Amino acid sequence: MATYKVGIIGCGRPWKSAGATGFGMAHLHAKGYAASPDVEIVAAADISQANLDAFCAEHHVPRGYLSADAMFANEQLDIVSICLWPHLHAEMTIKAAQAGVKAIHCEKPMALTFGEAKKMVEVCDAHNVVLTFNHMRRFGAPFRKAKELLDSGAIGALERIEAFTANLYDWGTHWFDMLFMYNDETPVEWVIGQIDARGGHPIFGAPIEGQGLSTFKWKNGVLGMMITGYGTKNVLSTGCAQRLIGSEGIIEVGVSDTVRVRLRNAATGGVWQVIPVDGGIHDENLHVKAILDLIDALKTGREPELSGHRALQATELIFATYESSRRRTRVDLPLTIADSPLLSMLNNGDLTTWYDGYIVANGIRQHYWRTGDGSKPPLVLCHGITDNGLCWTPVARALEHDFDVIMVDARGHGLSDAPETGYANADRAADVAALIRALGLEKPALLGHSMGGATVGEVAATYPELVGKVLLEDPAWFEEDHPRMTMTEAERETFIAERRAEIVNRAKLSREALIAENRQSCPTWSEEERGNWAIAKQQVSPNIVNAYAGVRGPWREVARRFRCPALLITADVEKGAIVTPAMAGEATTLNPNIRVVHIPGADHNIRREAFQAYIEAVKAFLRGE
Helix, strand or coil: CCCEEEEEECCCCCCCCCCCCCCCHHHHHHHHHHCCCCEEEEEEECCCHHHHHHHHHHHCCCEEECCHHHHHHHCCCCEEEECCCHHHHHHHHHHHHHCCCCEEEECCCCCCCHHHHHHHHHHHHHCCCEEEECCHHHHCHHHHHHHHHHHCCCCCCEEEEEEEECCCCCCHHHHHHHHHHHCCCCCEEEEEEEEECCCCCCECCECCCCEEEEEEEECCCCEEEEEEECCHHHHHCCCCCEEEEECCEEEEECCCCCCCEEEEEHHHCCCCEECCCCCCCCCCHHHHHHHHHHHHHHHHCCCCCCEHHHHHHHHHHHHHHHHHHHHCCCEECCCCCCCCHHHHHHHHCCCCCCEEEEEEECCEEEEEEECCCCCCCEEEEECCCCCCHHHHHHHHHHHCCCCEEEEEECCCCCCCCCCCCCCCHHHHHHHHHHHHHHHCCCCCEEEEECHHHHHHHHHHHHCHHHCCEEEEECCCCCCCCCHHHHCCHHHHHHHHHHHHHHHHHHHCCCHHHHHHHHHHHCCCCCHHHHHHHHHHHHHCCHHHHHHHCCCCCCHHHHHHCCCCCEEEEECCHHHCCCCCHHHHHHHHHHCCCEEEEECCCCCCCHHHHCHHHHHHHHHHHHCCC
16 A cells, blocks of 8 residues: 555646647656555646546546645645646645645746745745655756766866856756755855846746846855856857856766767866766656655655755745846845745836837837737737836736737827827827838737727728727727817816826826825726836826817717727726716627627726736637637
């Protein structure tokens, strides 16, 4: 009879199989448990019934659950494998520890924030739970051979270790961990780092920097360096994955598919000597070795090779590098922050992962941000008045996997030109049409909010040959009896003067003051909305008040002329939404191409008030459902 009962959380599909969304790590964990006579997988949990059934059938797991909570409630588990995306690691690790398991083997990276990573280790320590993370490359033959050469004195005293890989977080967690192994788990004293987010993209839901540089010093005086960036080996000609530099020679690991380890020292005559190694750096059997090491550590009471405390050292370097970039100074360890500086900087508008550009069209220079390279279907986002393109950041993050998202700064907003005149719907629509042509976009979908909703509506009505679909988030469509439409000339002049003064005075405030104002006035918004909202208020030109100078044309004439599929997204008028139920109903009568989705409980800023319902409606419409 097996000594330990195992439960696996997050089954997934095997890598590259039909329906796979990742590497299917649970299947590799299962192979590790199958290699030990001391354990038995008795249960698995996954939110997908199909994935759960397939996993249980393939690995002969007797019981499956559609939630981890149900599995914990019905099973007496000794070991749990957590094979979920990083944002769920902390929550599930803490649940497992509190459920009374003896050991947890979790996928890497540890968590989205440093505070969560520390909490995982603290909770497991408090409950006497053995915690490991799947930094399984420690068992790889090339790395072991490099460590063996180092310890034998082949390069003299270790002076510096260098590493080169795609990113600090997903791949970098492996390499930082390996560097600690080479240097005998010595603690690090300080870190200096810099990151550029452009070109980064989410990996398993976690935003990644585009390029990074981390330099640090261990307490024994050895220096470390990590350089990251896609195509690093080609761009920087590093020539290897890791380099160990000693007083009398150099060891390189991961030089090529055929040269896993090479050595240069006096004994080799100063030329490279290839060191034979039986095994690569990606071998699947490393996952089996990781599981077997955990089981042995649980049986013997020793610290496992992949312990949570060792993983936390590597994780600390990731977040310390981000923190050094945020502070623009050296960071001394231990690290005391709880957030992810990268996420915070992205949400605060200090960084963006997307590239930007300009076009000169329709008489002005227009600025835009873009998530893709033209290989995915295009989606153009048009913001509301006093916002800018990056105010769409949460939406763009949710859609960039499937779309090439272009976030436009309307004239007078963001980094686009701000002429004195030309702020009518027709002018902004002409700007968007010019941008579509200049970027060579083929029938893009257009999504706009408020002023931007009126803009994309005008584009769809005036330039139907350019548009594939149109989505309007509570567009600035006003009935004839609306106060905005019935002002006298004197009232309009007063209104415009007040709006101009408001824009000028707001722009004088610091970003911090604007964020504080937003927290007070919009307490239900997520934090990731506030930073770019504040920056937009500092960038907007007072010239945009000319948009209020004329009376808008009837919205019915615009809606009637849509030739493409259109989605009108509405919210609660009593909370401040513009489009009434009567208007929405009439729109569908005027034009059968228009569909309506009402999101209750939200105000005019629908996506900011009810993001999940909003994004699900947007995705469904874009999929053609």
